[in-house]
Amino acid sequence: xxxxxxxxxxxxxxxxxxxxxxxxxxxxxxxxxxxxxxxxxxxxxxxxxxxxxxxxxxxxxxxxxxxxxxxxxxxxxxxxxxxxxxxxxxxxxxxxxxxxxxxxxxxxxxxxxxxxxxxxxxxxxxxxxxxxxxxxxxxxxxxxxxxxxxxxxxxxxxx
Numbered sequence: 022x023x024x025x026x027x028x029x030x031x032x033x034x035x036x037x038x039x040x041x042x043x044x045x046x047x048x049x050x051x052x053x054x055x056x057x058x059x060x061x062x063x064x065x066x067x068x069x070x071x072x073x074x075x076x077x078x079x080x081x082x083x084x085x086x087x088x089x090x091x092x093x094x095x096x097x098x099x100x101x102x103x104x105x106x107x108x109x110x111x112x113x114x115x116x117x118x119x120x121x122x123x124x125x126x127x128x129x130x131x132x133x134x135x136x137x138x139x140x141x142x143x144x145x146x147x148x149x150x151x152x153x154x155x156x157x158x159x160x161x162x163x164x165x166x167x168x169x170x171x172x173x174x175x176x177x178x179x180x
Contacts, residue, residue, distance in 0.1 A: 128158040
């Protein structure tokens, strides 16, 4: 008997969840296994680059300058271990809803911190500039609207 469309959709959402989780583990591993990002200025480099190149949305620039940079080391660790936590949760299928919510918040923060095309840019360039973050944000929104834990998750296998 062929699988139902609900079953196929649940599997597809599980593949999306696991795939995004793997990406987040890849993002986290270099930040955690090397101290360059967390302790030796890697995080600050990127924040300063976003600010000097005008890549931060205008409302985000003062937040980056006045809050993020003064607490850069602490926030760098939160980013690194946050990515690890999101990746593990999505990969294993545990605490998926909180991981999705934090992942969406993180992607929106990155989008507004680094994807500003300019005030003179046509509307389509806002979307083009944000692809590296908006696609992940869309994956998180899709996952919020669905039960992504019904296949291939530790939560489901314990029931």
